Structure formats: structure tokens, C-alpha cells
Amino acid sequence: MRNPSRHNMEPFRRWEDRDSIPIAHRMAFSSFSRSVDDIWGRHIKRPYWIVLMPGYTPPASLDKQDKDAMWLPTSPKDPRVVWDGFCATALFELIRESLDPAGTSPYIKVVNAETKKIVEDLRDPEIMAMRPIRAKGLGPRGVYNHLVEVLYWAEMLPSGDRTRTIIQDILGDRKDATATEDGYTRSRAFMDEKRQDHDPWEYQEDVLRRAEADEIKLRPLCMFGPAIGADRDRLIRDKDVPLLALADKYTLSHDPLKIEDFRATGRPESYYRAAAEKGRRRREEERKIAAATLRQVEDIDDRERHGSGSSGPVSKDKNPF
Numbered sequence: 001m002r003n004p005s006r007h008n009m010e011p012f013r014r015w016e017d018r019d020s021i022p023i024a025h026r027m028a029f030s031s032f033s034r035s036v037d038d039i040w041g042r043h044i045k046r047p048y049w050i051v052l053m054p055g056y057t058p059p060a061s062l063d064k065q066d067k068d069a070m071w072l073p074t075s076p077k078d079p080r081v082v083w084d085g086f087c088a089t090a091l092f093e094l095i096r097e098s099l100d101p102a103g104t105s106p107y108i109k110v111v112n113a114e115t116k117k118i119v120e121d122l123r124d125p126e127i128m129a130m131r132p133i134r135a136k137g138l139g140p141r142g143v144y145n146h147l148v149e150v151l152y153w154a155e156m157l158p159s160g161d162r163t164r165t166i167i168q169d170i171l172g173d174r175k176d177a178t179a180t181e182d183g184y185t186r187s188r189a190f191m192d193e194k195r196q197d198h199d200p201w202e203y204q205e206d207v208l209r210r211a212e213a214d215e216i217k218l219r220p221l222c223m224f225g226p227a228i229g230a231d232r233d234r235l236i237r238d239k240d241v242p243l244l245a246l247a248d249k250y251t252l253s254h255d256p257l258k259i260e261d262f263r264a265t266g267r268p269e270s271y272y273r274a275a276a277e278k279g280r281r282r283r284e285e286e287r288k289i290a291a292a293t294l295r296q297v298e299d300i301d302d303r304e305r306h307g308s309g310s311s312g313p314v315s316k317d318k319n320p321f
Contacts, residue, residue, distance in 0.1 A: 020228040023068040023143075026170055027094045028085030029182040032219045036204045041189050042218065046084035048119065049111045050091050050099070053079050056107035059100045063136035065234070068143070069225035070098040075107075082222050084113065087181035089162045092121045101134040123163070127156050127259050130267045139238025140228060145272075147171055148244040152271035155256045171246065244272050255279040 025035040031042045058064070058071040070082065082099075085091050091110045100108050110119040121128065132149040135142070147167055154164040162180065169180050190196065195203075211218045229235060254275035261278065268274040 020067070022070075022098070022224060023170060024070060024083060024094050024098050027097070027166065027182070028083060028087070028090045029186040030084050032083050032221060034204075034208065034218075034221075036200045037186065039204050039207050040193070040195055040200060041186065042207075044185075044189060045113070046086055047113050048085055048088045048091055049081045049113050050083040050095060051079045051081055051109045051111045052076055053107040053109060056105070059102060059105045061102035061104075061133065061136075062100065063134075063138075063225070064223075065225055065231055066134075066136070066138065066143075067225045067228045067230075068098045070222040072222055079111075081111075081219075085182050086185045087162060087166070088119050088121075089123075090166050090180065090182055092123075093163060093166055096131065097134060103128070103131065103133075123157060123161065124259070127153075130156075130259070130262060132267075132271065137234060137237070139234050139241070141238050141241040141243055144171070145241065145244050148246055149271050151246075152254070152257060152275050155275075156259050253279040253283065255282055 021035055024030070025033045025038060029038055029041065029046075031038075031044065031046060033039060033042075052072055054075055054077060056072060056075045058073075062069055062071060064071065072080070072082070083091065083094065085094075088110050095108055095110070096103055099105075110121070111117065112119055130153065132146060132153055134146055138146060147170060151164060151167045151171065154161070154167060157163055165179050169183060207216070207218075210216045254272070255278040257271060257275055257278065261274065262268060
């Protein structure tokens with residue numbers, strides 16, 4: 001039976017439709033991606049690559065049973081491009097979510113596709129050292145909570161940094177599908193090629209069929225973690241994990257975090273709770289200031305009513321004017 005949603009011409013799926021799609025396919029509009037959102041644009045050249053260098057081995061922090069994991073089983077003999085995209089920051093974040101959670105491998109690089117030079121991550125090293133590390137054994141709810149933690153951590157980066165927007169897009173926290181560089185480029189190319197009048201699911205199936213028949217070539221993929229649901233024990237552990245509330249009505253009491261908040265204490269157990277605690281302290285201080293101000297006003301009113309120099313009550317039968 002055909003999936004009724006296949007005839008939805010929207011090029012971008014909703015968060016609930018995309019939950020089982022590996023994060024790499026959602027974070028960067030890549031020529032490697034097999035996603036229905038991307039495969040039609042596999043011919044478009046991207047300005048940035050993720051490259052695995054000779055000497056590479058899968059990092060110890062990588063959970064190969066995580067659906068988002070990407071790795072090569074052996075070290076490449078030559079530098080090998082394994083993913084690409086339009087935003088270098090998105091690729092740096094993809095590395096942390098899919099290739100190297102601890103961010104310590106010297107053999108995983110972002111490279112400028114035109115100059116072939118390594119691109120440095122220019123984000124503050126002190127803040128980057130405190131980025132939440134994706135734990136092993138996470139299910140869908142645990143992954144969501146981890147990304148919420150990354151979102152709150154990203155508030156410490158300066159205004160204009162793209163990290164927070166990228167994570168918001170992954171979480172489905174933005175109505176605008178073109179908020180990120182890759183999202184904007186995907187949408188623009190989709191319209192330029194008039195793809196909105198075609199069924200993207202049928203096109204995806206046709207490309208995969210032709211590739212399997214050796215009629216066309218697709219870029220070779222890394223190894224990927226198993227599909228969501230393959231690890232039953234992981235899902236059982238995950239089903240009772242409480243989700244962190246992300247909606248604005250729940251987070252108005254959370255104050256933005258700054259690196260200065262953690263220089264003395266180091267990385268907190270939870271940036272989400274740290275933001276809530278910072279907000280609680282701020283509100284408590286505001287209540288104290290309001291209470292002190294009220295007492296001062298009451299004291300002034302009391303002195304004006306009973307202070308010296310008062311001539312006493314005016315006689316009711318005498319007009320003071």
C-alpha cells in the first residue's frame with residue numbers, strides 16, 4: 001500500500017516524520033544524503049566537505065549502535081570525503097553528533113572544497129570545550145533531550161553564531177525551514193528546479209533503483225548505525241525518559257547562560273537545569289528588591305500620615321479653603 005503522505009509535495013518533512021532519519025541527513029543538505037529531502041539535489045556542488053584522513057579509526061566515544069553514528073571500518077589510504085554541505089558550522093556540529101562525540105579525533109577535518117584547505121572551527125575554544133557530549137545508549141527521547149542541552153549550551157556563543165539556529169532546526173523548534181544556510185539553499189534549489197510539481201518520493205525510488213542497477217553512481221557512504229527500533233533494549237530504556245520542555249511557555253523562566261557562569265565549576269550536569277536555576281535566582285532577587293521597595297513606600301506613606309508638622313484632622317464644620 002502506498003503511503004498517503006507520499007503525495008504531500010512539501011520538500012521538507014515535519015519533525016515527527018523525520019525522527020527516524022539520521023541526523024546527518026537533516027543537518028546538512030548533502031550530495032551523500034539518500035533522504036527524499038536531498039537526493040534530487042545530489043548533483044549540486046557543496047563548498048565544504050567532511051574528510052577522514054589516513055590514520056583515522058572510529059573514536060572510542062562513538063556509539064555504533066546509535067542510529068546517527070557514522071564511521072569507516074578501516075583507515076582510508078587517502079583523504080576521503082564522507083559528507084558535504086553549505087555551512088561549515090553545520091558540518092562541525094554533524095561531526096560532534098555523528099562521527100566524534102568527544103571532538104578529539106585529529107583525523108576528522110572540515111575542508112574547503114575549492115581550495116582543499118582545512119577549515120578551522122572559529123568558535124570560542126573555551127565554550128567548545130564545554131559542549132555537551134552525546135552519551136552512549138540514547139534512544140529517540142534521550143537524543144531529543146541531548147539536543148535541548150546543546151541548544152541551551154549554544155546560548156553562550158556570541159550573537160550571530162549559527163549553532164543555535166542549526167540545533168533549533170533539527171529539533172523542529174523553527175517554523176521557517178530556510179533559517180539555516182543548508183535549509184535556505186535546499187529550498188531555493190528545489191524551487192529553481194521546479195521540483196514542487198513532482199513527487200519527491202517517486203524520484204527518490206527511481207534514483208535508488210537506477211543506482212542499484214548500476215545505471216548511475218551515488219557517492220559511497222560510511223557505515224551507519226542501525227535503524228531506529230533495531231535495539232529493543234535501548235527503546236525500553238528510553239520510553240520512560242521524561243522529555244525536557246522546549247516550548248516558550250515553559251522556558252520563559254530560564255535565563256541565558258554565559259561562559260562566566262561555569263568558569264569556577266566547569267561543565268554542569270545539565271545546561272537546561274543550570275538555565276532554570278539561574279532564572280530562579282534572578283526571580284528571587286527581583287522579589288527581594290520588590291519587597292524592599294514596597295517597604296520603603298509603606299514607610300514613606302506612614303510618615304506622611306503620622307509625621308511631625310501635621311496640623312491634625314480638619315474640623316468637619318470648618319471649610320479649610
